[in-house]
Amino acid sequence: MAREADVVIVGAGVAGLVAAHALMQQGKGALILEARERVGGRLLRHALAPNCWIDLGGQWLGPTQERAYALAKLLGAELFPTYTDGESLVYFGGQARRYAGTIPKLGLMPLLDFGSAIAKLDKMAQQVPLDAPWRAPLAEPWDSMTFASWIEQSMRTRVGRWGLKLFSEAVFAAEPFEFSLLHALFYIHSGGGVERLSNTRGGAQQDRFVEGAQSLALKLAEQLGEPVLLGQPVRQIIQRDDRVQATTQSGATFTARAIIVAVPPTLAGRLEYDPPLPPARDQLTQRLPNGSVIKCFAVYDRPFWREQGLSGFVTSDLEPLHLVFDNSPHDGSCGILLGFMEGASARQMSAAGLEARRTAALQCLVRYFGERAAQPELYIDHDWSAETWSRGCYGAHFPPGAWTQFGHALRQPVGRIFWAGTETATRWMGYIDGAIESGERAAKEVLEIL
Amino acid sequence: MAREADVVIVGAGVAGLVAAHALMQQGKGALILEARERVGGRLLRHALAPNCWIDLGGQWLGPTQERAYALAKLLGAELFPTYTDGESLVYFGGQARRYAGTIPKLGLMPLLDFGSAIAKLDKMAQQVPLDAPWRAPLAEPWDSMTFASWIEQSMRTRVGRWGLKLFSEAVFAAEPFEFSLLHALFYIHSGGGVERLSNTRGGAQQDRFVEGAQSLALKLAEQLGEPVLLGQPVRQIIQRDDRVQATTQSGATFTARAIIVAVPPTLAGRLEYDPPLPPARDQLTQRLPNGSVIKCFAVYDRPFWREQGLSGFVTSDLEPLHLVFDNSPHDGSCGILLGFMEGASARQMSAAGLEARRTAALQCLVRYFGERAAQPELYIDHDWSAETWSRGCYGAHFPPGAWTQFGHALRQPVGRIFWAGTETATRWMGYIDGAIESGERAAKEVLEIL
Numbered sequence: 045m046a047r048e049a050d051v052v053i054v055g056a057g058v059a060g061l062v063a064a065h066a067l068m069q070q071g072k073g074a075l076i077l078e079a080r081e082r083v084g085g086r087l088l089r090h091a092l093a094p095n096c097w098i099d100l101g102g103q104w105l106g107p108t109q110e111r112a113y114a115l116a117k118l119l120g121a122e123l124f125p126t127y128t129d130g131e132s133l134v135y136f137g138g139q140a141r142r143y144a145g146t147i148p149k150l151g152l153m154p155l156l157d158f159g160s161a162i163a164k165l166d167k168m169a170q171q172v173p174l175d176a177p178w179r180a181p182l183a184e185p186w187d188s189m190t191f192a193s194w195i196e197q198s199m200r201t202r203v204g205r206w207g208l209k210l211f212s213e214a215v216f217a218a219e220p221f222e223f224s225l226l227h228a229l230f231y232i233h234s235g236g237g238v239e240r241l242s243n244t245r246g247g248a249q250q251d252r253f254v255e256g257a258q259s260l261a262l263k264l265a266e267q268l269g270e271p272v273l274l275g276q277p278v279r280q281i282i283q284r285d286d287r288v289q290a291t292t293q294s295g296a297t298f299t300a301r302a303i304i305v306a307v308p309p310t311l312a313g314r315l316e317y318d319p320p321l322p323p324a325r326d327q328l329t330q331r332l333p334n335g336s337v338i339k340c341f342a343v344y345d346r347p348f349w350r351e352q353g354l355s356g357f358v359t360s361d362l363e364p365l366h367l368v369f370d371n372s373p374h375d376g377s378c379g380i381l382l383g384f385m386e387g388a389s390a391r392q393m394s395a396a397g398l399e400a401r402r403t404a405a406l407q408c409l410v411r412y413f414g415e416r417a418a419q420p421e422l423y424i425d426h427d428w429s430a431e432t433w434s435r436g437c438y439g440a441h442f443p444p445g446a447w448t449q450f451g452h453a454l455r456q457p458v459g460r461i462f463w464a465g466t467e468t469a470t471r472w473m474g475y476i477d478g479a480i481e482s483g484e485r486a487a488k489e490v491l492e493i494l
Numbered sequence: 495m496a497r498e499a500d501v502v503i504v505g506a507g508v509a510g511l512v513a514a515h516a517l518m519q520q521g522k523g524a525l526i527l528e529a530r531e532r533v534g535g536r537l538l539r540h541a542l543a544p545n546c547w548i549d550l551g552g553q554w555l556g557p558t559q560e561r562a563y564a565l566a567k568l569l570g571a572e573l574f575p576t577y578t579d580g581e582s583l584v585y586f587g588g589q590a591r592r593y594a595g596t597i598p599k600l601g602l603m604p605l606l607d608f609g610s611a612i613a614k615l616d617k618m619a620q621q622v623p624l625d626a627p628w629r630a631p632l633a634e635p636w637d638s639m640t641f642a643s644w645i646e647q648s649m650r651t652r653v654g655r656w657g658l659k660l661f662s663e664a665v666f667a668a669e670p671f672e673f674s675l676l677h678a679l680f681y682i683h684s685g686g687g688v689e690r691l692s693n694t695r696g697g698a699q700q701d702r703f704v705e706g707a708q709s710l711a712l713k714l715a716e717q718l719g720e721p722v723l724l725g726q727p728v729r730q731i732i733q734r735d736d737r738v739q740a741t742t743q744s745g746a747t748f749t750a751r752a753i754i755v756a757v758p759p760t761l762a763g764r765l766e767y768d769p770p771l772p773p774a775r776d777q778l779t780q781r782l783p784n785g786s787v788i789k790c791f792a793v794y795d796r797p798f799w800r801e802q803g804l805s806g807f808v809t810s811d812l813e814p815l816h817l818v819f820d821n822s823p824h825d826g827s828c829g830i831l832l833g834f835m836e837g838a839s840a841r842q843m844s845a846a847g848l849e850a851r852r853t854a855a856l857q858c859l860v861r862y863f864g865e866r867a868a869q870p871e872l873y874i875d876h877d878w879s880a881e882t883w884s885r886g887c888y889g890a891h892f893p894p895g896a897w898t899q900f901g902h903a904l905r906q907p908v909g910r911i912f913w914a915g916t917e918t919a920t921r922w923m924g925y926i927d928g929a930i931e932s933g934e935r936a937a938k939e940v941l942e943i944l
Binding site: 189190192193218219220222224279293310314316326327330332334336394395427429430435443444445449450 | 643674770772783879885886
């Protein structure tokens with residue numbers, strides 16, 4: 045098979061799909077090559093029953109993610125608020141405490157410690173330019189240390205430190221020692237502050253898709269029609285003069301005047317490029333690992349915790365489920381608790397296998413919600429580091445030195461190769477909104493040379 | 495083309511070649527698939543004149559590298575000592591100072607500061623188990639911070655800090671903020687201490703190969719004969735039942751009962767595996783970037799600095815050549831200064847191009863050795879991050895978290911896939927000696943299942 049198009053796009057996640065739309069709106073032909081037998085990338089829905097969806101992948105939208113809300117509206121993808129009524133639980137040091145609102149009852153000193161740390165982080169984050177974090181006035185010292193080192197130096201209470209560890213796991217799917225302070229600050233700025241990133245109501249976990257977040261990608265692909273080719277993993281990209289050619293694992297070739305690579309950096313680095321990529325770009329992709337996360341769902345006949353006045357939201361220091369949400373469908377037709385294994389926990393539980401994960405997850409849920417949680421009708425989980433075409437979620441993080449030494453190569457086109465994907469976004473990097481931004485930006489860059 | 499062997503080996507660097515030898519000595523058939531049109535991997539010699547070699551890649555042996563010395567002896571590869579007669583130079587703060595011996599004259603306080611830091615590092619390094627750094631009693635805190643953070647916290651003088659920055663660049667081809675304290679300590683233990691790693695006489699830079707270090711690989715390959723296939727980049731590894739199949743870019747297939755992957759982790763991670771690798775192994779390879787180094791050679795009619803009583807050895811804070819050696823051939827038939835651009839300098843100068851590098855390198859050499867250095871008969875350099883089948887040198891480094899979260903997957907075989915290469919060594923990781931250890935160890939593992 046050999047085909048031609050104005051533009052070839054690698055990856056039918058939101059970034060690639062949005063780029064294709066933008067190009068086609070300008071009258072350009074775009075062809076998307078997708079490795080999987082489905083579209084959506086890190087968005088993946090699963091039907092529990094007819095019209096009852098859960099998201100095994102990304103699932104939330106929140107305030108200031110204007111691009112994502114606009115796209116959802118445009119496509120007619122219906123949203124509903126994440127359930128937040130009732131009291132939340134904090135489980136720390138072997139004890140569960142109920143609390144109303146967003147501030148757990150963990151003592152005055154820890155709260156002051158945590159609050160002061162957040163205020164500092166938010167203030168420092170403002171000094172990180174979103175389009176060039178390496179130009180922050182203090183970029184070098186901030187990129188020379190891990191976020192963990194900053195926590196160690198800046199915080200005085202065990203509970204406060206635990207709070208930022210939880211923040212790291214929840215937001216980066218990585219431990220605070222895996223990325224630099226500069227990356228933490230960039231990301232905080234990119235998402236509009238620590239609270240905006242962390243919160244459900246008023247934050248990045250505010251709204252869900254009635255038909256699953258993947259419906260966004262499915263609707264986009266539906267509108268594009270035939271130009272999305274599934275089951276076509278691109279293996280090689282050849283540039284000659286004013287032409288680019290992508291070859292898939294099956295040997296099919298696709299020739300275009302430009303190519304947009306819309307997959308995570310670590311996977312983009314695994315393609316074969318001829319001529320080879322410049323050193324800075326190649327060494328960048330060696331340095332941007334994906335986080336580690338397993339999403340765990342326990343499905344009950346009804347959301348029984350609501351009857352106890354609980355929101356279902358839990359933060360905890362108990363292994364391996366540090367974070368739990370009420371993830372029941374919008375009509376409350378059944379009750380679903382969604383627990384996250386992230387960072388170190390995800391790595392341990394990934395190797396342990398499904399049965400061990402089920403046991404460990406349910407043991408946590410019992411500690412949080414009582415014996416009633418022990419017998420779900422269904423337990424299901426999804427390990428994103430085991431997905432060949434993602435190899436980790438939610439996204440890439442930047443270890444110390446990556447931003448200052450190689451950040452300039454993140455979006456820099458290489459001849460007729462352009463880079464998209466949420467990791468290349470300036471606002472809401474790592475989120476659906478960032479993926480949209482990146483697809484629009486890459487399409488714009490391509491249009492300038494077509 | 496389709497062939498069979500007992501064992502297929504990916505990569506004809508020293509590790510792969512040694513593994514093949516070890517297997518063939520036990521009567522097993524081994525076939526090496528090498529991407530390049532040459533053997534040697536990160537060892538690469540270049541003929542300046544007939545029988546006058548320089549090493550564009552790895553070049554030194556030193557005490558306690560018993561495996562490397564034994565192999566050199568076995569193969570009849572002749573060695574000679576790196577030139578160290580005369581006084582060395584330290585160029586710091588715009589001023590060059592001569593000194594005899596190994597301790598530059600930089601004031602008492604800086605020397606005490608540096609000496610005390612080295613003593614601490616050597617002592618801490620002893621607590622890192624070479625086969626399992628993540629089991630060090632303080633593995634977690636040490637892997638949570640960068641080496642730069644430790645330097646910042648532990649040292650009091652600017653000169654002392656500069657000394658350890660230079661150590662990082664010279665030994666890791668990376669800046670101190672790019673790897674964890676735990677990795678620094680592991681590596682120091684692996685190489686027998688800071689001084690052993692740093693020194694010329696009595697250290698890792700002590701001896702050179704008369705015919706270039708690559709001669710070791712060439713002689714190994716010669717003895718193996720036909721089983722090394724050049725120009726065969728492996729693209730895919732398929733495991734089924736008790737068989738493993740490697741497919742090269744040209745579509746040739748090679749079937750075996752086991753396979754040894756003897757390439758750097760970041761390149762091993764780019765192969766396609768079917769079934770896919772376990773998450774821990776895949777995520778490990780996302781986290782082990784190669785360092786950045788450009789070796790620069792200025793060739794003169796004779797080693798004129800020797801006439802001024804200079805050894806040719808320079809340490810400096812002047813960009814971009816922080817480190818210079820007399821690298822003249824053993825017969826002194828011409829004079830060669832070898833300068834290293836490492837870490838941040840290598841990245842800047844890689845993008846700057848050959849002419850800019852030549853200018854910058856010679857400007858440094860003039861500052862160190864006077865105007866006589868301005869006009870070499872030849873300038874030549876080699877940027878290892880531009881080499882498609884290395885993508886950086888000297889080797890991989892472990893950023894914070896990599897050892898403690900993923901180190902266990904470094905040598906762990908995956909079914910019939912075994913891992914070699916100097917990054918998998920316990921002693922002298924990153925060196926020729928480590929490559930030999932890794933090849934021997936992988937062959938032994940394979941023999942146990944054949």
